[in-house]
Amino acid sequence: MALVNITTNSSTALNTSQWNCEHSSKFQRFSKGIFYGENPLNHTLSVITLQASLVCFSTSWLQFFLAPLGEGSFIPQVLAGLLTGPTILGGIKSVKRWLFPAKPFYVCNTISFLGCVFFLFLVGIKIEPSMVMRTGRKTWAIGLCSFVFPVLLSILCALAIRQTLNPETDLYKSIYYIAIFLSGGSFHVTATLLEDLKLLNSEVGQLALSSSMVSGAVSAMWEVFIITRQQSTLQKKKDKSSIMMIISLVVLVIFICFVLRPIMLWMIRKTPKGKPIKESYIISVFLMLLVCSFAGEFIGEHFLVGPILLGLAVPEGPPLGSALVERLDNIVSGVFMPLYYLNSSSSFKIYLIDGRSLAVVQPVAFISFFGKVLGAMLPCLYSNMPLTDSLCLALLISAQGITHLLHLQTCQYLRVIDDQTYVQMVISLIWLTAVSTPVVKFLYDPSKSYLSLNRGKTIEHAPPNAVLPLMACIHLEENTLPMINVIEMSNSTIESPIFLYVLHLIQLVGRSAPVLMDHQLDFNFSQVSYHSQSIINAFKSYEQQHTGNMMVKLFTSISPYESMHDEICMQAAKQRACMLIMPFHMQWRSTQIIELAHPIRDLNLNLLRNAPCSVGILVERGNVINNNPLTTVSFYSVGIVFIEGSDDREALSYAMRMAGHPNVTVTVIRLIEPGKKSRTYVDTDPDGDLIHKFKVDFIEIKRHDYREEVVRDSVEMVNVIRSLEGCYDLILVGRCHDSESPLFSGLTEWNEYPELGCVGDMLVSSDSNFDGSVLVVQQQHRVGVSRNDLNNSLNAKQETITILEVPRETKMRQ
Template sequence: MEATHKFVCQDDLVNPLSSMGMQVACILVISHFFHILLKALGQPGPIAQILAGLVLGPSGLSNITEIKEFFFQASAAEYYEMFGFFCRILFMFLFGLEMDFAYVRRNLRVVCIVAYGGAFLASLFGLTASFFIYKHLLAENAKLNGSFVFCTMLLVSYTSSPVVNRLAAELRFATSDIGRLATSSAMVVELTCLLVFNLIIAFTRLTALRDGFFILLGLVPMLFAFKYLAVWLNKRNRKQKYLRNPEVLLILSILIAGSMLIEMAMFNSVIACFVAGLAFPKEGKTARTLLHKLTYSVHNFVLPVYFGYIGFQFDASHLKSLTNILIIVILVLLSLGSKISGTLAVCHFLKIPLNEGVFLGFVLNLKGHADLLFVGSASKALITWNPAAYNLLLITVVINTVISGPVVALLMRREEKLFTHTHTSLGFEPENPDQNELRLLACVYGPRHISAILSVIATIRGTQTASIMPYMAHLIELNQKRRTNVSYHELEAEEMSDEEDYGGNDVLEIHAAVDAFTAETQILINLNKAVSTLSNLHEEVCNAAEDLRATIILLPFHKHQRIDGKMESGKDAVRTTNQKILRHAPSSVGMIVEKGLAGALGFSQLFTVDIMQHVATLFFGGPDDREAIAWSTRIANHPRVNLTVVRFLPTESSNTRNMKVENEMGGNSDIEVYMALSSLETGNDIDNAFLNDFYNGYVASGKVGYVEKQVNNGAETVAALRDIGDLYSLFIVGRGGRGHSPLTTELSDWEECPELGTVGDLLASSDFNINGSILVVQQHRNSKKELVDD
């Protein structure tokens, strides 16, 4: 990059820097004004920022002579390019850190087909367009070479992943299935286009060997340095929640140094920065600090300036000619039509609905910074651009993004069903539930709750290869009014301080427990903090679950067990919040009650010990109990769990013969399991059909044990529960929804905590001594009628 070499060799140092700083400030201010106006129309932030660049650029205020002389100085272009270089380093490194690589790996075929399908057809149109541009825009003596053709093809087929990611975050479709497919496909297209562009540069020069050495010299040591530096920094200063600023500066300095070595070889370092972020160790406070620091600065400063700079390239003076206007219209239609047609074709092949294909086509047509590289100074070694061709291609890039962004927002409003929260309960998956990704939101109020919650996460994952996306929210009650009129450095100091008011030392203990859990299980947990008043704390949880499209919400019980075995109440705020979440949750909810004899090895230590845990799922009937069985199908696949389903039936249904089934689970072949053949003829038909499928899928194969208990009333139910109280380290039970069952109605006489349901409340009672924790499951309520607890 020429700017890298020239940046430190300029005579007019102060004026270009001051003009660049003023330009950046103006873009931020004007974009904020546009954002306020366009937000009411449902338009995302990037569109407002591009419009700010249009207003400030040659088509707007820069038409005024004084402003133009201030912003467009002799060497200002090199400074703008250098500033863009640092911006690209930061946001590509951040996107690598945030990249959901597990999703891409699981869906690699679909992602690549969608990405390359649209890009391939667009590149063919770009091939045709290259001859058209050569004939009408380039000088007559300009020679049409292969490099020009390839750059034009890349320009048309390229998709900007920063624009797509930011648009997805603004419009809140990043966590939906179609949104994840769009962002992943955009990243694949961008990296491929940049790789092809770098290869074109390499093959047109005779210094490929030297350049390859510089690339390896920049990338390989950077990856090794990050790997060992992250481990060392995680172990250093354990009492700190985040890294100190000098330590962050050290990491970013290594990143910039490696990128500049690659740039000195006249290659683009975007891919290297992304790979560095992708390979960076995600566990521990090092990655947590980088995400915390970079997310704010990149999303609120770097990307707005980057989008504004895209709009700043628009020069309306080239639209005075009717020929130029027709050329731009043709190029825009070619780009839009080819990308959408190619995407629709592959979506038809993949049997993706038409409306989703149209949405993907417009999303993948968003352009960005690499287009400026394809026609900018990075391609000067390949092509001598005609100023008219250069400016018209830049205008095409801007118009493509300005058109596609609002269309994507419009499609989102018209096709709300594509982005609604649909996976609100697990349901029963008889074949293999581990094949589907499980998204869950776990809530903790303090360090006391962390162990049991983490154990549930480790257990419900199932097998080690199962896909899970866990999020954890540290819920903190806001006791005082938050400061609003603070500057950024004051806010940062308040948020980054280890002595902060919100969370205090609890945050350190929670982070330490999560880091240890990740190191032990390799399950990466995204940890966040929710600070709100007591009356609104449940809204924070419900909104987060809906935005994250979580299938499960995990809550801790407000009571904890003392050394003498009695249950002691904690804060009333915990119980109040739990009750509100149960009423308004947008997904299924599980509440964990941690119990066990003092000093005994309980369920909460599951992920730290290598010992088989015995888990029982209690089934009385109803939707909540069926959801508990659905949770159990995932838990049964855990290598350290021996699961048994215990069904309670009225004694009147036992007048037929029983069949003895041997439990085939390893180490427990001597346990006899009894199943009443008549059970499918009694009770609720839905429950019977559900259990029939479950029995055929899990019990018959020996994965799960099955026991039936014959009882007449609540007293006999209590006696049966006492008999099995010492056999299991975890009891899973539905909250309610059983109607007026004679097996549980009498238990309500002792009910203390209705949020646990009749059976869960009995098991959690201080007077009911069992040697296991309790997981109470509530299925997602779809209507107000279902909100009534039976």
């Protein structure tokens, strides 16, 4: 027989233990399998694997139903833990016998707490402490008020309720702790919620992040002080224990800052630029993590204090911070944390819920939540922020999540609160967060902030001989030269200069808050990646060659792909850009086809739906790449396929500007139906007016040309498009046309790349031999409409955007 020591979570004594007897042959580590007559559920590893599978499946199932309602990831995770844990599913005797026996469950307990160590380490890595010092007065006001207001209101509420309670009850003793811990904020919870709602790059999201950093820092210091004080009260010698714990904690912080952090900085210096960090360095940091966790437990603090302090000391971003996040993020979020939620449900005893405790804790929780919302809204309203935006920001800051649950379990373990109060506080944590987050999803539209800044900024409607503001986005170093060639063709002159805003886009890895670096204000290469340096140098050299008629402003945006379009649109609106040029997600080379990360395609689709200006998608097919205006004089042949509509007019307007360049030849090919051939172009329609203007201004110049092609159906149109292969370096086409025209009959159903439109797809599809480049243009004239209206109008004007993967002979993924 074997004895298993099971420590209970009772609040009456920390040393209370139970002793259960088991057969020594039961719950060994590995099973021989059912074919050898063994039950896999009699083995620890099999039971833990089944527990993890159940909670992960439940989490995915709940996220599928709750995510469209606006719920973040926390609510499905905690509900999945309660449903599959001992609270509900484990309450069934037959299930509890096989799925939640004592020994495997407490092995799962140990694994889940190890997951918490890595989780809080990741939280610390993603936090940038310097953000607190860089925030403005408005951010400090929101952060401090969102902490002070709930503390004051909830303590007053607790004081009033305490007068009705029996002094001998646990609720009477812990009511003030309940008020304080329910008032705390968390930067990680706010950042995770913003990521779930895809609002990290929004105006309200940025303000919520910086404000939650302030309130989270103040809350953390306050809670650490209370926990340290409570730890000292559990010791028999109360005179010096508290002072020694505080001194030891300070020594641990000094050791991390002045010993471990310099070691990590040395690792970064030893890593060549652009190269991944050594695996031995990663393992060394993991050893530091375990040592810091043990040190926190050794000095009497919680074992989770050391990991978060070490995480804060890790230099954010690449190469070290990003590498650590890449190694740990998936396994922690996919395996360890589901087991933690399953394990935490064992402390949630549903039979302890009664009306009396419900009437005490829930009002305090609601008043605390109301105080957070009120405290965050008042500074916003004072600074003339709209009421809707103020409410959404307050709800984002007031949301609760995993870090609050960890604090509650620590309070339960240290007897700050009893089991009954813990259950009530978890209930309040769930319902308050579940109610508030959908409000943000349905009230706040980030596109309104930048759609309202731009009014009809298109190339077609831009005044002649005026400054042309363009924005170019770069993903990789290979996008630089094709983009410079397009800008060179755009004919920047002293009379009509170009203001070019270059945005280097980098995926957010290794930090929670997105970053936008303006290289004019702080041209510090130590803050940018190795690839950003080469991109910056190339555009700076191009600007120097065109002094007087070209101005280039360089930015680096580090943000998640899911919300990157909000950052791009906001910058395009602020800079009053007429056109935003984006690289296509596929790149053609002489020996291979390079397909970039799939989120880049989704990014382009989001920009087509939401951009406050015209959008051009640049597809690189070969010839333009061979020209290098930085070193030689380049000549370009440009063709425009003109059919009808605002997108074609925008493409032709851009081509007419290119036609003024002495080294550019422009040819307009207009495809018309037979019934429209005799139509008079002057003073009849916008298409005809622009065609007439091109003829008057440029057709007499010998290097430019205009021709019409009469096409009766889609087959003849395809033949004309195919005839252009090998004739031009760059072809401009409009994205959308009249889909009811017989010219497009049957074409939309076979598009490989619907975001390029019918004509662009013909030139770029896998069976095309076109070796030039294509710029697909969409004119943005729907300024001021909501996101839903914009999506509906796009769907009505063009086919539903679907993704069709076509196998190719040569493909390399990056």
